[in-house]
Amino acid sequence: MDEGIVTGEGVLLDARPASFASRVLGAVIDLLLLAVVGFLVVIVLVSTDLVASEQGARILTVVMVATATVIVPTTVETLTRGRSLGKLVAGIRIVRDDGGPTVFRQSFVRALVGVGELWMTAGSVALICSIVHPQGKRVGDMLAGTYAVRVRGTAPRRDVLPMPPYLAGWARHADIARLPDGLALSARQFVLRAGRLHPASRVELGSQLTQQVQQYVRPLPPPGTHPESFLVAVLAERRERELRAEQRAAVRDAHEATLLHRLPHGVPDPVD
Template sequence: MSLDTRDGVVIGEGVLLENQPTSFVTRALGGVIDVVVTALAYVLVLLGFLAIGGGIGEDGTRILSVVLIVLFFVVVPTTVETLTRGRSLGKLAVGIRIVRDDGGPVRFRQALVRALVGVLELWLTVGSVALICSLVHPQGKRVGDLLAGTYAIRVRSTVTARAVVPMPPALAGWAAVADVGRLPDGLALSVRQFLVRAPGLHPTSRADLGGRLATEVLAHVSPPPPAWAHPEQVLAAVVASRRDRDYRALRRAETGEQQDGARLRRLPFGVPDPEN
């Protein structure tokens, strides 16, 4: 079963975080907003400094212009993307975010590379280099994204409800005592996708794929299931067991944190807490 995770990140037990790249039009609109806002802010601040210090001379004006260029076209974009984890005014307006290729938030290094390269591809070439690169790249990346290892994703999208794999009643007893190890991410994702799509598969392909996945999964399970168990039931029992066990562990951790917090807030030596 082929898996295409180029636009997603597999975490935990085969959970795929789907990061859908933005369209060229959406990203271009966000870029235009950022460019217009940055250019206006630069011009207004430059005019303000010149009006206040009109006697700084030609050399002073050049130095001031260079300082403001570095400030508005490198320092400000780097700071904004780092602090907001990939957002800016234009990206916020169109509902997109810059993330790393692994799906994580951008850091200072990625933001700095994007800003430095942006001086060339956005400002010195009037956006032509970024335009051409975004048009030909499948994820709409510009040169700064290629060098920084980032791309833009949508943060406003319809949430698709995912089917919950139920525990087969016939294997509930076995699953309760079975030791299910951590499945490789690719295998866990394949199992989940197979169980969701199985009803629509051809019977022969369904039986063959189910059997092969069950063989791979059982290498991480002890003891083996009953001999009469159907491969799809085994897969469903393993997935449901892992899900339920992780949920219980999460609930225990949350309860423990709440209890620890209550003990930390409690006054020592039997001193009564002040009345609210």
């Protein structure tokens, strides 16, 4: 069974949970970086008058603990959309259960719960929970509605959609406007995974996507064309046209680059 995220349109996105080793690697790197920064801050503060009194030392200790355990993790994860330095090195990202980027609320919940399951228990609670949970979630992830996904590794093979032979002539002469990126992605994912969908959902989604794509195509395909064949033909022709446009642009850029390197008019080019 495929692992991934099912969007509201019923499209399965490839977003496999990060491995336990990747999460540990990212956490260790973040912890080491935090320790180095904290050590430098302590050295700077020791040389000031902030820790001269016992009361000042206590207040400073509370502030530093709160900053290291809650404020810094929340801020970094919110600003980087779930990719701290450790997660960047490990090739993982924290995302919402629906695949979207984390926001302040999710980052704050993860950091706040992490005080208990990471810091106060030396990570034992998070370790056990991540091993048991099928998506590698810790308690903070379950309460925040997040989990870690892999964003680096072997690139998935991209299947090339073949043009249905009986629609090749129509597609070649049809006026196909550029599809919105979201619609094109949804249509592609649908046709690639149509065979794995429930028959009723397959018909409903295929009809919905066909109606949306038809707004960008004139004339419409011959009567009786299957919706999935229509989507495949549009995507295949769209790919071929964009490929030809890129090839023409590359030739034009190469020609312009050659002209730019030529000497001014009237001065012959040197002979090699």
